[in-house]
Amino acid sequence: MKVRAGLGYDIHRLEEGRKLFLGGVEVDFPKGLLGHSDGDCLIHAVIDALLGASGESDIGRLFPDEDPQYKGMRGTEMLRKVMARIREKNMEILNIDSVIVAEKPKLAAYIPRMKKVLCPILEVEEDDLGIKAKTNEGLGSVGREEAIACWAQALVRKKD
Ligand code: MG
Numbered sequence: 001m002k003v004r005a006g007l008g009y010d011i012h013r014l015e016e017g018r019k020l021f022l023g024g025v026e027v028d029f030p031k032g033l034l035g036h037s038d039g040d041c042l043i044h045a046v047i048d049a050l051l052g053a054s055g056e057s058d059i060g061r062l063f064p065d066e067d068p069q070y071k072g073m074r075g076t077e078m079l080r081k082v083m084a085r086i087r088e089k090n091m092e093i094l095n096i097d098s099v100i101v102a103e104k105p106k107l108a109a110y111i112p113r114m115k116k117v118l119c120p121i122l123e124v125e126e127d128d129l130g131i132k133a134k135t136n137e138g139l140g141s142v143g144r145e146e147a148i149a150c151w152a153q154a155l156v157r158k159k160d
Pocket of ligand 1: 040041
């Protein structure tokens with residue numbers, strides 16, 4: 001069995017008056033993540049982890065910033081497209097683990113909903129998708145509530 005790991009990281013700036021999407025869920029907060037797409041940096045990190053694990057390039061190559069068709073695109077829609085490529089390559093996800101680094105808002109209550117949205121798309125059980133939320137202890141741009149960053153790691157295998 002050939003197993004491959006991939007790592008993803010993403011950070012987006014927080015801006016007043018935008019909706020905040022994380023893990024495919026709208027989070028109640030006065031600021032949202034700036035981006036050409038919906039700014040869902042958890043999904044973007046997961047996508048980069050999956051692309052890395054499956055031997056593809058990266059999210060910027062797949063969904064270029066300057067391409068108007070991706071403007072405002074929901075992270076869930078991007079993830080569905082990436083999963084179609086993974087299936088085409090006859091691969092499946094073994095597990096994904098991820099960390100959201102956000103000073104605010106508190107996200108623990110949203111994690112079950114994120115899993116409900118993401119697990120069916122990723123075709124994994126809920127205990128095969130780890131989502132952890134932590135603060136940056138007040139340090140740096142994330143600590144000043146100027147941005148939210150996410151890390152993700154994916155393990156995939158090629159089916160026989
Ligand atoms: Mg991004």
